[in-house]
Amino acid sequence: MSLVVQKFGGTSVADAEKIRAAARRALRAQQQGAQVVMVVSAMGKNTDLLVDLAGQVCDEPAAREMDMLLSTGEQVSVALVAMAIHDLGGKAVSLTGGQIGVKTDSSHGKARIQSISTERMQRLLNEGNIVIAAGFQGVDEDLNITTLGRGGSDTSAVALAAVLGADMCEIYTDVDGVFTTDPRVEPSARKMSHVSHDEMLELASLGAGVMHSRSIEFGKKFCVPIHVRNSGVFTDDPGTIIGPLTESSERPVSGAALTKSEARITVAGVPDRPGSSLALFERMAGENIAVDMIVQNAGDGGRADISFTVLEVDLKRALAAVHEAAETLGCESVSHDDTVSKVSVVGIGMATQAGVADRMFRALAEAGINIQAITTSSIKVSCLVGRDRGAEALRVAHGEFELDKAPEGRATFDDCLHAAKRVQGADAAAVVARLSAMEDLTVHGCGLDDSQALVTLSAVPDTPGIAADIFEAVAAHGIVVDMIVQSVGRDGKTAVAFTVPAADVQRAGEVAAEIVARFGGASSVDPGVAILTVTGVGIRSHTGVGSRMFRALTDAGINVELISTSEVQVSVVVEGAKGPAGLKAMEKAFADVIG
Template structure:
């Protein structure tokens, strides 16, 4: 008897008919003898609808605490409906909100992080034969305030529950049948990966791949939770996300191409080049809970520097407002903002043992006339910032250059 955590996204539960389909799938697993915990998102479009209502009242900065109370209701609706559908099919089921489970988080509203999970009640109900239907995306802080985990937070809920319950597998059901070498909507020849390492998936998620939320992959890697991405409405093996040493096939140099349109660039011009200036710029940005991604600093001959960094587009207005204030204090020449950029990344653990990946990437982009604005690297990825209008051309060029449409050769079988 296996304990499985299954997560279904908004598309999977987007209508009563689809909720019924999910109930049929969960019932089948239950009748096969598995113990099941289901984590669900809000019905497709519901979170956006709730956010739009909030912005009708307060256009610029709705109160974060009240936003969490508002948007958390979407998942609660889905949990109740799925529990009803399961009980109608003769499967004992209970719905839980994040606070009922007591998914304890910090108090960073709209971007909360999970601290611990009280699994006693869940184990008791599992032992009594119940399927547990848990609202994803939400928790509660130490003062009892409802919190939410940010976009895609239901993935994190599922993996965190799987870790706490020591589940045999965490299955993420979505509208794709696995993790691809890149987005199939951009590249016709994109190929589904049978397996990918936690490290590669973490980089792809952080660089813009929308299959899984980055914190979900972090949890899975930290606690070694077997993680599988599957299609909600099609049968198939999906993609297994696992440890590097569990991969059977010779690891290819590049696993995939990730990209992100949700990028904006800010530059503060003519800042005095002196110790501590980076902190004076980024400290207030961090204090506003704005995440900074790529950073470039260029020092001029007149002992000034132009300091450039990227943030998400949603954070751009607030970040620009803060940076304007900083520029006045530092007597900088001004601030420039650009929300027409994108990030493209090549990712692969094989980069550790293969030279020339960067030169091949830059050559492929140069061949199609794409200028690189910023570059950042890690041990298993290289990312570049380019003009957004060239994004899809860049992805296709890189996918072709690294031959990602071809099945890798299993050299161990030779």
């Protein structure tokens, strides 16, 4: 017998009518031969009302008591859904996270799942019940109620699907599926038939609001196919499958996203020596602050600038930690800007098709939008822009790659569904073996690329179009660019660094000289660099990844020259001769989580 997990968000159980509709959907799945587990969120704005009520009682509610309070929202929902199923002639049992056996750590408000017991759920399912599980919650080893934080019900649903070996995890929401971008910003956004776990990880971390990145981490780690569907459409119309396949490998970009509420911190004049990056980001990790877009320019005169973004709500705490580190290091200054947004394009096809960055930079330049910073990965290009131009930048990027049009020759919905089930079935034993630490960081591996050379352009004009001009000139000479980093400008100037194949280093140097002659500034070429990369699941949400990496390199006496980050990897450029030692140090540092 098949088993399906159905998750209903707050808008899908916002009132009695919607609760009964959710109950009917679950009963229909059961009548079609499936065992059904429902994961239910708090009704509508109920969580917000509870938070507001707590604020009326006291200024700083204790984290433990907030978890006790907020968990009641889901308990109301599961009880009402069970009543609705009973009234419709079905059998159902509602369970809190603790009653299920969801064990977490003790980080109130942002707890991580450590294990889930399946015995009680499986017994109830075998007795013909629909099991209705309270999402967003669990208990720690002392039986204190804990909550999982933002997106917690999605995380609960995918985690339950993993431990139960479900055929599918269905996420019911108020949209039809996953779109190429936010349709509220770009009306021409198109629903994708399917999207890969890696692409969705990037999109979710960038603010695509359909699902939270932690739930996608579970999906990828445990090979769970996720079907995002509209709870208001009572047909079998498919939504979007999140699984092993991209919609089309022929198209370089699958989606675009805008992270609106970012804040940028720049530490200028950081000593360019081993340990400087560690000192900064270890303090961030200590405050449990997720650092997103990290940009470190190539050192000049023994100093470098490091910029990174954090969520705007974390800015105050981040600045306090950074000022402390900067004073210890003897940095020149710390500045910040809370009026920035990040626009990104994502696609598996970028790994094999050149020119994506060039096109994005040119499109933004023609719209008169200045790029304040750039980072790239194998499947993502991100640009920091002024918040007042963020929505426009998103629309420009979406239009440049014609994401409103369905790709030719794309795999069908059923192709993706079958592929997801094949991968899931092949890895079932691994799921069981890894339940004891479900949300631990998983590193797929550490890599060394010593085939690249580094080109640095410093003191070039910080004006709209400069990045497009640079990389169109490089592309015109047939040079393939891998890693791109543009640092935050100072005094109307910026620095752009990029890596190219070592075999092209002479031509790249000539192009760099041409660019400097045209725009001003200075250029340098380092033919002997190494790129060290750590790749895995949870790279961003586990705030200690960067500091662990920088600690390993610091202890090995290796200086970091450039940094580039994404949801699934952190890459650094180091001196070429020290690449093998750096790789060895990183593999040792991450040995406990490589798998």
